[in-house]
Structures are given as C-alpha cells and as structure tokens.
Amino acid sequence: MSRNSNVSRKTSETDIAIKMNLDGTGKYNISTGINFFNHMLESFSKHSMIDLDVNAIGDIEIDDHHTIEDIGILLGEAFLQAIGNKRGIKRMAHAIVPMDESVATVAIDIGGRSYCNMSLDFKNDKIGDMTADVVVHFFESFAGSAKLNIYGTVEGANDHHKAEAVFKAFAKSLKEAIKIEHDQIPSTKGVL
Numbered sequence: 001m002s003r004n005s006n007v008s009r010k011t012s013e014t015d016i017a018i019k020m021n022l023d024g025t026g027k028y029n030i031s032t033g034i035n036f037f038n039h040m041l042e043s044f045s046k047h048s049m050i051d052l053d054v055n056a057i058g059d060i061e062i063d064d065h066h067t068i069e070d071i072g073i074l075l076g077e078a079f080l081q082a083i084g085n086k087r088g089i090k091r092m093a094h095a096i097v098p099m100d101e102s103v104a105t106v107a108i109d110i111g112g113r114s115y116c117n118m119s120l121d122f123k124n125d126k127i128g129d130m131t132a133d134v135v136v137h138f139f140e141s142f143a144g145s146a147k148l149n150i151y152g153t154v155e156g157a158n159d160h161h162k163a164e165a166v167f168k169a170f171a172k173s174l175k176e177a178i179k180i181e182h183d184q185i186p187s188t189k190g191v192l
Contacts, residue, residue, distance in 0.1 A: 003178075005081035009074050013066040014058040020078040022178055024051025032056045032071060034064050036128030036160075040167045041071075048171035068134045072141030079146045083178065086110060090179045091186040095172035097165045102156025104165035106173045109149040112192040116143035118152045120166060122159045135163055139170070 003022035010016075028045035030038045032054060045052040054075075058067030083089070094107035118139050122132035143150045152169065156162045185192055 001084070003082045003084065005078040007074055007078045007081060009070065009077075011070065014056060014070040016054070016056040016058075016070055016074050018055075018071075018074050018078045019051075019053040020075075020082050021051035022079075022082045024049060027051045029053045029055075032067060033058060033060045034067060034130050036130040036163075037064070037068060037071075039128075040130075040163060043164055044167050044171045046171075047168045048175040050171075050175070064129075064131050065134055065137070068130070068138050069141050072138040073145045076142040076145030076147075079142075083110065085185070086112075086192040087185055088180040088182050089186060090177050090181050091192070093173045093176035095169045095176065097169040097172060099156075099161045099165040099168070100158065102154060102158060102161040102165045104152065104154040104162065104169040106150065106152040106166065106169035108151075108170075108173045108177050110146075110177050110192065111149060111187070112147050113149065114144045114147050115149045116140040116151075118150065118166075120152065120154050120162065122162065123157075124159050127159045127163050132159060132163075135166070 005020045008017040026046040026049045028042050030041045092109045096105045118136045154162045154166050
C-alpha cells in the first residue's frame, strides 16, 4: 500500500504545491519564503521520517499569516490523502521532546475528528522571521484538514527552542501514530 500524496492549491494570496510520503526516510525540500518556518518543517520531516516537498509562494510582503495558514491546510489535506482508510494504523500516540531548557509534549489521535488544543506561550512577537502566534494557527489549520486531534504544551525560556521542541514532538507523535500494527480499522465504529 502506497501512502503518498501530491496536492496543490492556488488562491489570490498563496500558490502552494506539496508532495508527501508517509513511509519515507525524512528527506525534505522546503521553500516557503519564511526561513524559520522552513526550519520547522525540515525538523518535522526529519523527525517524522515523512518525505516532504513544500513549494510555497505567498504574500509575505504583507505578513506570514496567509502562507503559514495555507501550508497548514494543504499539509493536512496531503496527510489525509496519504493515510487513506487508516487500516492498521496505531492511531493514537504522544511524544515528549526536550530541547535545551525547553520541553514539549504533543499527543495526537488520527480519529477522523478535528480538534486542536495547543498551549504555547511565546514571549516575543517574532521567532526569527516568523510571527510567533501563527504557530498555534498552523496546527489548528493542519488538524482541521487532516481530521485529527492535536494537543500540545511547551515550557521553556527560549522561543526558538520552544517552537522547535513542539514541531519535533509533533513529528515524533505522528510517526508513531501512523505505524502499521495490524490489519484492522482501529475504531469500534469500524471507520475513521
């Protein structure tokens, strides 16, 4: 079973193309126009072992909100397409990831319902060239289109470390949740 996807979306604000392979080796080619966000998606790909190509052109001369939001939406769509009927997946997983003085916890459920609860308290308005408060919105956008639950917290002093720990914890929990463990739909309903 191939768990790949290739999606694109063009609006008046963004033009995005994404390729995803859930059973990859962590290879990535990321170009969003937002350097810190590139770094976060590269970390996500490397630590989830999901191969990821993201090519995005957005109206970042206004700000980074539309680009990051639309990438979140499209990544979720790519994930939903690649995961298929979810037969055999572990479904639920969590990860705790430290990074220097910071530590992040992320739990997910690929259960077919969208919900996101991220408690991320950044001290500064920007992390590198990325707006800090759009990190939560990225995860909300992903959860909405991927139809999964994401719950995350982070503690620490350095915003860079906190954001990176969250993306890595998300990667590790997703990597675990998409593992094929059996040949059943992991739900008492029989569908996800």
